[in-house]
Amino acid sequence: MSSLWIGVGALALMNFSFKAIGPVLFARWEIPAKTASVINAAGQCLLVSLVVVAVIGEEGADLDKTVLAGLASGVVLRLMKQHDLVCVVGAMATVALMRALM
Structure with a gap:
């Protein structure tokens, strides 16, 4: 299994963990909508950056x-x-x- 897929799996696990832990720790606090949207977008941004690096390759050699x-x-x-x-x-x-x- 390539290191890219290991990274994708690790990011997915971290994203799930953060989304699960947040409501438990802050059950009585309400997170503002803008903050929640930034938190939700963080995992997607990391995944997109991994895809871009995989597509372009090292120094654009695999374009x-x-x-x-x-x-x-x-x-x-x-x-x-x-x-x-x-x-x-x-x-x-x-x-x-x-x-x-x-």
Whole structure:
């Protein structure tokens, strides 16, 4: 198993732990909405940074234009407020189409 997947698993476990411990420790306090949104976005930001590093590679040596096109289409779908599954399938379809055309 690669170190990337170990890192993803560790981040997912940490994210779950932080989300579970917070309500237990601060059951009587209400966290402001902006603070809660920052806490929820932290795990996603770390995961995205791992994906970007995996796609680009060390010093851009592993850069694959088809994967970049797939990521771009996934981002566009997400900005259009599509469901997560639609974004993933759209990104996969874009990569498959790009690789078939090249």
